[in-house]
Amino acid sequence: MSAAVTVFDVGGTHIRQAWWLPGGELRARTSRPSPSFRRFPRADVAELRAMMVKDLCDAVPKTPGAVAGVSFGAALDHRSGLVYASAPLWGEHSKPYDLRAALTARRRDVDWHIVNDVTAALLHAAAHPGRGAHRKILLATVSSGIACRVIDRRRGLIPVDSSGLQGEIGHLPAHAELAGRPLEATCDCGKPGHLAAYSSGPGIARAAGVLKEREPSRWSHSRLGALTAGGLGFEEALRGALDERDALAGELLDAVTAPVADVLRTALCLDPEIDEAILTGGVVHGLGDHYRRALLTSLARQGLYLTSEHTPDWWERRITVTAPGEADGLVGAGIATRAGVTVAGVSASSGAAA
Known part of the structure; x- marks a missing residue:
């Protein structure tokens, strides 16, 4: 060509x-x-x-x-x-x-x-020269939807099932809690309780609305509440509030990244040949290091049995957050x-x- x-x-x-x-x-x-x-x-x-x-x-x-x-x-x-x-x-x-x-x-x-x-x-990510020695690479995108893929570099394949699919994790059942109570939400596909219902871009915005309703006083006194009330778009307001270490914004991010951490924990437990888990997509790019830190906090809070104890930096070495274009x-x-x-x-x- x-x-x-x-x-x-x-x-x-x-x-x-x-x-x-x-x-x-x-x-x-x-x-x-x-x-x-x-x-x-x-x-x-x-x-x-x-x-x-x-x-x-x-x-x-x-x-x-x-x-x-x-x-x-x-x-x-x-x-x-x-x-x-x-x-x-x-x-x-x-x-x-x-x-x-x-x-x-x-x-x-x-x-x-x-x-x-x-x-x-x-x-694209697997083509990077620095990943040439990896056995398997998992990439998950968190944007208006959520999904992931795993490539086996040794065989040069992204395997698929009998329907030609792999990694539609956005539609796996998930659980999330916010302000001390379970969070209930419906996915864009019409089914309740999917991962994307809580952790996609629209899902995070919905979760913020629930938090505002459940904790109106805390919301109004938070930087996240002040920035959104001032007319700033939600995505920009959330990033700004996190930059200012707003506690409520941090609580929201912890709640919506925890279900993603659950999926990554399970994937890496079941397949120890995954040498790197890469996070990308609009939500990840918009929140940058804030997103990675929230994931790592959740993974450290409840890690892999024994592995986390014997190799404390196991997650740190495997979780990567991309910048736009990577x-x-x-x-x-x-x-x-x-x-x-x-x-x-x-x-x-x-x-x-x-």
Whole structure:
């Protein structure tokens, strides 16, 4: 492959786009809002999907041999590109959708390659030279949705199950407590008590609303309450309050990261070959070191049986929080156009050498 590839990273909030060059460089980055159910609340899912397909197809230049790589924020079959569901984009709707067929029908001149956005981010992160000796790497994204992937670098594969899936942790049952009481919330997929209901970007905002209702006096006297009352957006207000060491903001962050820590603890307990667990996504990037510290605090509070006792820095050496651009779905979408897809899973042998 010698020509530049048009790459997309489609999330519940934004569609990012760029040119990916064979050497891994990105050029001409752009970003625009995604056609999601939150942005167009009166549109049905068929209309939202049609808007998405039109947007992507119109954005690929009409050149001979055009190739497009799509990092897509949805649970999908990595063997075929069939999309099962995307709560951040389409809410509760879960009727399978052949995205590749829809894109090809509109632009038959384009060679379309589709992977899940977490898979794409992992392909980029795993390509870093400093991770060349790792056996396995887990990457979890915490954004408008939550999911993770694990790559086995020795086999060069991201294994998938019989449905072409892996790591849809955002829809695992979870438990969270806030202000001394259980937190109850419904996921964007329509089911109650999922991890994403508490710990995704929208989930954290919902939890903040519950905290404000349960502790009105503490909220009004906190920096988080003052910043939001002053008109600052919630994400920025939370980061600002944490920067100022606001106790209420810290309590909120501890509550919503604890369920994520539970999943990581279980994953690393069951598979000790995971040499690094990488956290990425809009929530992680927005909160930075605050997010990592909250995770490590929870993991230290209730660690791995005996391992935490015999190796006190075990978590510290394995938990990484990325900065923007270090696990980029745009780069991963480009790598995927070269790596391709196998029936056993996403082949990452080409990407690992990038």
